[in-house]
Structures are given as structure tokens and as C-alpha cells.
Amino acid sequence: MKIDCHNHTTFSPDAAQTVDEIAAEAKRLGIGYLALTEHLDLGFPNDKRPEGEPSFDYLVTEKYFDEIETAKKKYGIEIAAGIEAGYTDDSVGETAKELARLPFEYVINSVHICHGLDCYWNGYFDGLTKKEAYTEYIAAVRKSLDAPYRYDAVGHFGYIARPAPYEHKIMTFREFAAEIDDVLSVIIKKDKILEVNTSTGLSGGLCIPDLSILERYYALGGRLINIGSDSHRTGRVGHNYDAVGDAVKSIGFREWAVVRNGKIETEAID
Numbered sequence: 001m002k003i004d005c006h007n008h009t010t011f012s013p014d015a016a017q018t019v020d021e022i023a024a025e026a027k028r029l030g031i032g033y034l035a036l037t038e039h040l041d042l043g044f045p046n047d048k049r050p051e052g053e054p055s056f057d058y059l060v061t062e063k064y065f066d067e068i069e070t071a072k073k074k075y076g077i078e079i080a081a082g083i084e085a086g087y088t089d090d091s092v093g094e095t096a097k098e099l100a101r102l103p104f105e106y107v108i109n110s111v112h113i114c115h116g117l118d119c120y121w122n123g124y125f126d127g128l129t130k131k132e133a134y135t136e137y138i139a140a141v142r143k144s145l146d147a148p149y150r151y152d153a154v155g156h157f158g159y160i161a162r163p164a165p166y167e168h169k170i171m172t173f174r175e176f177a178a179e180i181d182d183v184l185s186v187i188i189k190k191d192k193i194l195e196v197n198t199s200t201g202l203s204g205g206l207c208i209p210d211l212s213i214l215e216r217y218y219a220l221g222g223r224l225i226n227i228g229s230d231s232h233r234t235g236r237v238g239h240n241y242d243a244v245g246d247a248v249k250s251i252g253f254r255e256w257a258v259v260r261n262g263k264i265e266t267e268a269i270d
């Protein structure tokens, strides 16, 4: 089954496509399982954001669930009403409350903020070597795995590479082997899904995490993966699905993990 488990609509402050638009596009592309995963970034430093950057000080409403129900009926595809919970140490209590307030069907646990700043902002990498910046980021992801709320998947592990100013931006296994092994082992132990995100931005490479990390995950026994385009506008859902599907199959993966009724089920990668 063709799937896409990471997408944003106008219920996120930085996205431009409506629920109806993405559902129509997914249907046209033959995507059978679509997860919408709006931002929930309660630890976001809105007061520090540079001019022109969106504020993440908002919450999704019941209308999100209503629009998804309407689109499911109209297009006849599965659509999970999901959320992408941004992890920070200081916001876990609030995030747990919000996740309990509405019946989210799929939760991605993502790290966007380190040392109090969004790594997309100018100045984030000032004075940091690649080793320093990435080691700090991996440590934040490792902490996020112990979040005291329910989550199903670990989002875009390697996200920091997208806006990084270094010559070789990609976070590869070899460079951070011990730290990455620690993260992957915990993901496996906790039965979480490792997301394969196809939005690599300017970092190059095929996906986030890099294939070298997916190879290591497979070698350690990890089998739960899914794929997400991280689309924010029309024309992006299903991005690079075939190329990434082929790449993970060549590592040995045969199934995508999807969440239905709070449980992980598998679908053949095709």
C-alpha cells in the first residue's frame, strides 16, 4: 500500500494546503493511507522568532476532525487525524494535556528546538561546529524518546541537516555512531516507528534519516518504519515515494508500519 504519514494543512500556521486539497491529491496518486500531522509546538520560543517567521502559539480545533471525516467519505481513502508534537524539556506537561484533550489517531514525536532556538533560524549554528551542533541535536532526540506522553513515531531524525551551513550537511551513521546507536536501540526497545522523511531541503541525500542510519537500524533489528513527505503545500504529498521505497527495500525492509485504532499494523511496501 502506498502511504504518506507526515503532512501539514492550513491547520498548521506554516502550511498552505487544505484538507480537501491534499486528500484529492493523495487519491489521485493512489495513496491509500494518509496521515495529517499538524504542528503542536507548545515549547516553541515564539517571542524570540525573527521577523516574518510564523508563531506556533495555537492549537487545532474540533473542525480539524470534522474536515477529515468529510474528506474520508468524499475520497474513500484512509486519513488519520494526527499531530506532530514538538518536544522540549519544558513543555512536556502542557503537551501531554493537549494530546489528551483531542482524539489524535497518530502522534509523531519531533525535535525542532535546541538551545532555545529553532534550527531553521538565522544564527542557530553560530559558533558551533558540525560535531557540536549535531551531538547536541542527537542528545535532544534521545531525551525526547522518554517523553511522558503517548507517541507512535520518531519524526525526521536528522532534521538539523536541512538548514545546516556545513559543507557536508547530512547526518551520517559513521560520524555519530555511538550516539545514534543509543537512539536507535531505544526506538527499537520501545516499539516506536522510525519515520523516513522525504523532505531533505537543501541538505541533499534521499531521506532523513540518511540511508546509513536506516541500514544500522535494520542491522540492530529495527523493522518499524513509515514514510512521510512532510508536505506543507500542494504538489508535495507522496514526494519521492518510489525512490525511497526502493532504497529501503534494498536494505531489507518489506513493510510500512501504520497506526490504526492506536495499534501498529503493517502494509507491504509497494
Ligand SMILES: [Zn+2]
Pocket: 084, 110, 112, 155, 156
Ligand atoms: Zn517537524
Ligand SMILES: [Zn+2]
Pocket: 006, 007, 008, 084, 230
Ligand atoms: Zn512536519
